Amino acid sequence: MNVNMSEVRSVSQVNYGIKANTPQRMGGSIYAGDLSLTVQNALDKKIIAHKKSLKTVLDVYKGDNKDDTTIKDCTEENEKLATDNATSQKEIEALTSEQEKAREQYGITPDSKEEKDLELLKKQEYLKRSGRTELLTDDEKERLGNMDKLTDYQKDSLFRYNATLDYQDKIAANSSQIADNKGTIEGIEKARLRTHNMVDAKKEAEAINQSASQEMINSLVQDAKDKTDTEMEEEKKAAEEQNEKEEQTKENSSTDQVTEETSQFVDADLKSEKLQAAAQKLIDKKELLSEDVKGLEIDEQA
Numbered sequence: 001m002n003v004n005m006s007e008v009r010s011v012s013q014v015n016y017g018i019k020a021n022t023p024q025r026m027g028g029s030i031y032a033g034d035l036s037l038t039v040q041n042a043l044d045k046k047i048i049a050h051k052k053s054l055k056t057v058l059d060v061y062k063g064d065n066k067d068d069t070t071i072k073d074c075t076e077e078n079e080k081l082a083t084d085n086a087t088s089q090k091e092i093e094a095l096t097s098e099q100e101k102a103r104e105q106y107g108i109t110p111d112s113k114e115e116k117d118l119e120l121l122k123k124q125e126y127l128k129r130s131g132r133t134e135l136l137t138d139d140e141k142e143r144l145g146n147m148d149k150l151t152d153y154q155k156d157s158l159f160r161y162n163a164t165l166d167y168q169d170k171i172a173a174n175s176s177q178i179a180d181n182k183g184t185i186e187g188i189e190k191a192r193l194r195t196h197n198m199v200d201a202k203k204e205a206e207a208i209n210q211s212a213s214q215e216m217i218n219s220l221v222q223d224a225k226d227k228t229d230t231e232m233e234e235e236k237k238a239a240e241e242q243n244e245k246e247e248q249t250k251e252n253s254s255t256d257q258v259t260e261e262t263s264q265f266v267d268a269d270l271k272s273e274k275l276q277a278a279a280q281k282l283i284d285k286k287e288l289l290s291e292d293v294k295g296l297e298i299d300e301q302a
Contacts, residue, residue: 067188067192070184070185070188071184071185071188071189074181074182074184074185075181075185077177077181078177078178078181078182081174081175081177081178082174082178084170084174085170085171085174085175088167088168088170088171088174089167089171091163091167092164092167092168095160095163095164095167096164098160099157099160099161102153102156102157102160103115103153106152106153108153114151114153114154117143117147117148117154118153118154118157118158120140120143120144120147121144121147121150121154121158122157122158122161123136123140124136124140124144125158125161125162125165126165129165129169
């Protein structure tokens with residue numbers, strides 16, 4: 001399972017017009033802010049989620065691989081054990097054949113005392129191996145206690161019998177292990193049919209990746225929205241401040257105009273008073289007639 005970085009880029013750059021370390025504007029006039037940090041955080045989350053999904057699949061794969069190894073080992077072991085059992089069975093058959101030939105060579109009949117004592121000796125050997133000698137009857141114990149020295153036939157026969165028991169024990173142990181191995185294999189196969197671990201793991205991995213992708217998209221959208229809201233608020237505040245400055249400028253301009261007009265009237269009055277005072281001074285000196293003063297006032301007003 002691989003991380004599809006082209007999909008990540010399409011979400012972080014194409015859909016939202018975002019490039020790493022490059023401030024972008026949304027809607028032309030609203031500044032959305034530099035979202036490179038948000039993109040990086042989103043990508044980090046995506047990578048973490050991908051690692052988690054990959055681990056989910058790998059864990060199942062490791063489990064399946066371990067199960068495959070177990071099945072392989074059990075199968076190979078069973079083949080070896082079966083071959084070993086076949087060899088042991090051939091040895092048992094060979095020992096049985098040798099025993100029949102020895103009986104004929106020694107001229108022993110099935111109902112002879114030597115053969116009957118041999119059968120009791122075999123029973124004793126068998127019970128010793130299983131730790132159940134208490135199963136011998138009192139009569140059999142008495143016979144064993146009063147039995148004569150073993151004959152060559154009985155010694156050879158007991159040797160072949162113990163060898164046969166060894167092979168039988170080996171076959172029994174191998175057969176038990178084969179049965180256990182088959183049980184292990186069947187258990188693994190049944191569990192796989194029941195759980196579909198790899199299929200479920202892949203579905204879980206896909207769900208993790210999809211969730212991470214959606215979370216990344218939501219994070220980018222929310223971050224862009226938050227930054228846009230902040231920019232809009234700042235621009236609104238700046239516009240209000242600009243309006244206040246313009247209003248203040250208008251008020252100051254009106255005040256200055258009134259002051260200037262008032263100053264002009266005052267200057268005109270002062271000038272008129274000065275002219276009248278000068279004219280009066282000339283009249284006092286008889287340098288001008290009163291009619292000239294009136295004409296002077298008219299010219300001044302004009």
